[in-house]
Amino acid sequence: MSDNQHVDSTAETLSLSDNVCFALYTAANALVRAYRPLLQQCDLTYPQYLVMQALWLQDGASLTDLSRATKLDLGTLTPIVKRLESKQLLARHVDEHDERKKLIVITAEGAELKQQALALKQVLLSKVSVSEAKLDELRDLCLVLTEDLNR
Template structure:
């Protein structure tokens, strides 16, 4: 997918492609997050699961999968790893003991305040306005939704 067609004599380059721009921006974002998350021994996918639980604690695996857009095969080992780090626990659902819910522990809740501070540290590294960041977020979500339509 290209975002523009060059009508002049300049040489085409990879950054002319929207997909390349998104790919490199995603990689840069992951590299920026890595040192912030390393201090908690979290990977970015683990951080996504934690964020989802901060928004909705006591979620089912299906709810977590939808929120994070991680498939069950990817999500299950992440949840197990976070449980071994004592950030969450799997509990029997109060309405159906055969089902499990994922619940934050005290350590998992405590991590939230630190994580928000780290997010602000990351935002300080960019000169984009809040409006530009929100516009970028909206455009990415729109692109994702449209590409995922069946």
């Protein structure tokens, strides 16, 4: 077999799913699609859910804090915060230590939504055959990959 024939036969056995970027892309899309009907029950989009999760972890965050936590830029984050505020799930207040800064706080309605929304994780876990330990490992690898690529 010549080198050209070997290369051709090897190329024929390759597929898009051999690429890490393709596997991550399709997995992320599948995850967001799986979340969509569950989040509709909470009247949230996935980016809104990320913002609420960040606030459930750190209530009274600034827009900059939320941007850092969610990895959403300020131009994307601002309309999401406004939409959540119109749904009365959060409110923006002037920081008493720096009146130029606004802090975003969860309302009573936003706090009530927490248990319902966080239960969605268990619903999704019941749909996958991957163990929670493997999912934790996958999350850690994705975070390392993100950090490495953002350097």
